[in-house]
Amino acid sequence: MGSKGMTPNAVLLQSKGLYEYILDTAVYPREAEPLKELRNATASHPLAFFGTTPDVGQLMGMLLKLVNAKKTIELGVFTGYSLLLTALNIPNDGRVMAIDPDREAFEIGFPIMQKAGVAHKIDFIEAEALPVLDKLLEDKENEGSFDFAFMDADKNNYLNYHERLMKLVKVGGIIIYDNTLWGGTVALPENAVPEGGKRLWRNSSIEFNRKVVGDQRAEISLAPLGDGIMICRRMF
Numbered sequence: 001m002g003s004k005g006m007t008p009n010a011v012l013l014q015s016k017g018l019y020e021y022i023l024d025t026a027v028y029p030r031e032a033e034p035l036k037e038l039r040n041a042t043a044s045h046p047l048a049f050f051g052t053t054p055d056v057g058q059l060m061g062m063l064l065k066l067v068n069a070k071k072t073i074e075l076g077v078f079t080g081y082s083l084l085l086t087a088l089n090i091p092n093d094g095r096v097m098a099i100d101p102d103r104e105a106f107e108i109g110f111p112i113m114q115k116a117g118v119a120h121k122i123d124f125i126e127a128e129a130l131p132v133l134d135k136l137l138e139d140k141e142n143e144g145s146f147d148f149a150f151m152d153a154d155k156n157n158y159l160n161y162h163e164r165l166m167k168l169v170k171v172g173g174i175i176i177y178d179n180t181l182w183g184g185t186v187a188l189p190e191n192a193v194p195e196g197g198k199r200l201w202r203n204s205s206i207e208f209n210r211k212v213v214g215d216q217r218a219e220i221s222l223a224p225l226g227d228g229i230m231i232c233r234r235m236f
């Protein structure tokens with residue numbers, strides 16, 4: 001499946017054409033078949049725009065391999081593009097703990113994960129993420145035990161997740177936060193953004209970026225891929 005007619009919103013780049021160029025020349029030709037299949041299966045969903053964009057997925061795949069990620073965690077699964085991507089890029093005995101209260105959406109993608117032969121790597125937990133993280137942290141053994149984390153759940157809780165993930169991920173491990181440029185609205189005056197969820201998430205993103213930039217425990221890169229990703233590497 002190519003990009004025509006279904007390009008994710010190219011809100012951060014100079015033009016939609018430039019984003020299509022990146023996807024068509026560098027991303028789609030290298031995208032694994034099961035990921036294409038999962039995008040197809042999600043395309044008619046009313047929230048299809050939730051899916052992690054394939055350009056972010058491509059970088060995630062590389063980072064997972066660079067840190068030899070074996071034990072990973074994901075908050076915010078939806079139909080499972082980023083989950084399948086992770087499962088495909090960790091070893092056969094690797095595990096991804098995937099947390100989302102919406103099992104229905106997960107079940108759209110799960111048969112594709114089974115067909116791809118990676119379902120045994122996936123532990124889906126049907127729940128809100130915060131109490132699950134708190135439960136994990138009750139056991140000291142879980143501290144510093146994850147190699148990699150991907151965050152794509154409720155945007156107004158990112159700072160709460162960050163505090164917990166910085167304990168759960170090992171020194172040298174990676175945490176990626178999606179949507180941290182929130183359609184470019186982080187650079188707009190507040191009154192230029194419609195009131196409601198979008199403004200709330202814009203404000204949360206600004207606050208999140210500011211706090212993480214000041215967090216000396218992490219090396220960071222705020223990269224303009226997809227809707228913006230904050231990449232953190234735990235230093236101590």
Ligand SMILES: C[S@@+](CC[C@H](N)C(=O)[O-])C[C@H]1O[C@@H](n2cnc3c(N)ncnc32)[C@H](O)[C@@H]1O
Binds near residue numbers: 050052082083105
């Ligand atoms: C943008 S979607 C995730 C997209 C996914 N990463 C993908 O590649 O398709 C956000 C997801 O976060 C989930 N979510 C919302 N609140 C949550 C919470 N408190 N804990 C965990 N997941 C949550 C929603 O149910 C939704 O499926």
Ligand SMILES: O=c1cc(-c2ccc(O)cc2)oc2c(O)c(O)ccc12
Binds near residue numbers: 049050052152154178
């Ligand atoms: O439009 C959205 C909304 C969300 C979102 C908002 C609140 C939640 O509790 C969960 C998800 O997430 C999005 C997203 O991750 C994306 O890539 C595009 C759009 C949206």
